[in-house]
Amino acid sequence: MQDSASxxxxxxxxxxxxxxxxxxxxxxxxxxxxxxxxxxxxxxxxCAATCTAAKFTDFSLRRIILQVKRGELKGLARExxxxxxxxxxxxxxxxxxxxxxxxxxxxxVLQSENL
Amino acid sequence: xxxHVAVVGAxxxxxxxxxxxxxxxxxxxxxEKNEILGGHINHWHQLFPNRxxxxxxxxxxxxxxxxxxQVQYGKEITxxxxxxxxxxxxxxxxxVTNADAVLMATGFDLFDAHKKEEYGYGIYDHVITSAxxxxxxxxxxxxxPRLGKDPQRIGFIHCVGSRDEKAGNIxxxxxxxxxxxxxxxxxxxxxxxxxxxxxYMDLRMFGRHYEELYQEAQEKHNxxxxxxxxxxxxENKQGGVVVKVEDTLLGKPLKLTLDLLVLMSxxxxxxxxxxxxxxxxxxxxxxxxxxPVDPHTQANxxxxxxxxxxxxATGPKTITDTLxxxxxxALEIDRFLKEII
Ligand code: SF4
Ligand code: SF4
Ligand code: SF4
Numbered sequence: 258m259q260d261s262a263s264x265x266x267x268x269x270x271x272x273x274x275x276x277x278x279x280x281x282x283x284x285x286x287x288x289x290x291x292x293x294x295x296x297x298x299x300x301x302x303x304c305a306a307t308c309t310a311a312k313f314t315d316f317s318l319r320r321i322i323l324q325v326k327r328g329e330l331k332g333l334a335r336e337x338x339x340x341x342x343x344x345x346x347x348x349x350x351x352x353x354x355x356x357x358x359x360x361x362x363x364x365x366v367l368q369s370e371n372l
Numbered sequence: 373x374x375x376h377v378a379v380v381g382a383x384x385x386x387x388x389x390x391x392x393x394x395x396x397x398x399x400x401x402x403x404e405k406n407e408i409l410g411g412h413i414n415h416w417h418q419l420f421p422n423r424x425x426x427x428x429x430x431x432x433x434x435x436x437x438x439x440x441x442q443v444q445y446g447k448e449i450t451x452x453x454x455x456x457x458x459x460x461x462x463x464x465x466x467x468v469t470n471a472d473a474v475l476m477a478t479g480f481d482l483f484d485a486h487k488k489e490e491y492g493y494g495i496y497d498h499v500i501t502s503a504x505x506x507x508x509x510x511x512x513x514x515x516x517p518r519l520g521k522d523p524q525r526i527g528f529i530h531c532v533g534s535r536d537e538k539a540g541n542i543x544x545x546x547x548x549x550x551x552x553x554x555x556x557x558x559x560x561x562x563x564x565x566x567x568x569x570x571x572y573m574d575l576r577m578f579g580r581h582y583e584e585l586y587q588e589a590q591e592k593h594n595x596x597x598x599x600x601x602x603x604x605x606x607e608n609k610q611g612g613v614v615v616k617v618e619d620t621l622l623g624k625p626l627k628l629t630l631d632l633l634v635l636m637s638x639x640x641x642x643x644x645x646x647x648x649x650x651x652x653x654x655x656x657x658x659x660x661x662x663x664p665v666d667p668h669t670q671a672n673x674x675x676x677x678x679x680x681x682x683x684x685a686t687g688p689k690t691i692t693d694t695l696x697x698x699x700x701x702a703l704e705i706d707r708f709l710k711e712i713i
Pocket of ligand 1: 304307309310311318339340341342343345346347356357360
């Protein structure tokens with residue numbers, strides 16, 4: 258509160274830009290090595306449309322995949338764990354991606370990198 | 373007596389139509405403004421979707437060309453005038469011919485990428501066009517002479533000069549999405565460790581085996597597709613090209629640095645052909661291309677009897693579509709010539 262007052266109500270907006278040059282691309286290459294389906298995703302969103310977790314929270318497998326590919330990893334480990342591994346998404350993915358394995362590998366790599 | 377057809381433009385549409393009309397027994401003059409046949413394909417290394425050599429396609433077409441086709445080189449047609457049931461076709465150097473029918477196989481020009489100044493073509497060393505890249509592939513020396521090193525990151529910008537009110541062209545050029553995919557794969561084959569990014573608004577993989585090539589680009593070559601249109605490119609101190617787009621699927625602005633930026637230049641109507649269209653009082657479209665009487669059933673006909681068109685003269689087309697269109701124009705012309713006997 259006091260801080261806010263000393264700034265006369267102004268604050269600094271955090272930079273939202275994806276700084277692709279600086280972002281971590283290790284995670285993406287490790288995930289892709291374990292589950293190449295990472296690179297086949299066309300961001301169609303069919304997975305998120307069928308996902309029960311996505312219906313009640315703002316969890317989206319489509320977005321998680323994209324965040325991994327762009328190296329936007331902040332808060333991702335927690336987000337990725339919301340998946341219940343039910344496998345509904347795998348039934349509908351038009352690119353035939355093993356989506357359950359993909360999210361398992363994303364979880365594994367994020368944890369092993371302590372992210 | 374055989375009828376005389378003037379085919380204007382000896383790119384693939386003109387060659388194909390001339391061969392067929394000649395085989396049908398008509399007398400053909402094939403008029404080309406350059407000193408060689410083949411048009412744009414001369415400058416294209418490999419063609420989508422099967423990666424055959426541009427040369428190879430041209431040789432196939434030349435094989436079918438009979439010697440009785442009269443070819444006129446270096447003739448830039450400046451005027452076509454209807455005159456008592458015929459056409460007087462005149463070139464810039466004063467050369468004239470009379471014809472019973474004219475086929476406009478005048479093709480397209482590449483969009484001049486200098487016009488998108490914010491993309492830095494002609495300003496930054498490491499910004500080139502898709503046509504420049506084909507030329508580099510044909511030279512066979514790779515990118516090192518230009519970059520002075522092995523490239524690490526290359527970006528392709530889709531829709532340069534197409535689908536863009538600012539460039540004056542609202543249409544889609546049709547071939548550049550799949551060309552970008554093809555060129556990205558060629559780059560990966562040349563430099564396997566390079567990272568390749570395609571920046572697109574929509575990916576238009578409508579043709580037979582285009583989607584398969586796109587899938588191959590992702591699965592086999594790890595080419596990344598980022599949905600977002602380039603706002604501007606700038607150069608950093610090291611000569612890298614910094615691009616800014618919105619990653620529209622993540623809803624965030626994105627910035628990255630590339631060693632080389634390739635602009636997918638679209639197709640535009642040649643100004644001289646648009647002027648000729650207007651001089652003849654032919655129907656206008658909302659761009660400079662020629663307008664057929666009916667886009668489905670009379671795609672090669674104008675309102676002027678005897679004046680036909682084929683290929684990209686009526687708008688962007690693939691090679692397959694251009695050749696099919698040229699053959700259909702030949703049939704229409706044959707029918708017309710038989711009727712006027
Ligand atoms: S496996 Fe996970 S992401 Fe897929 S539908 Fe089930 S909860 Fe959603
Ligand atoms: S359904 Fe498959 S292709 Fe579509 S966004 Fe999900 S993982 Fe990607
Ligand atoms: S084919 Fe693709 S790159 Fe070319 S204008 Fe159409 S959408 Fe743009």
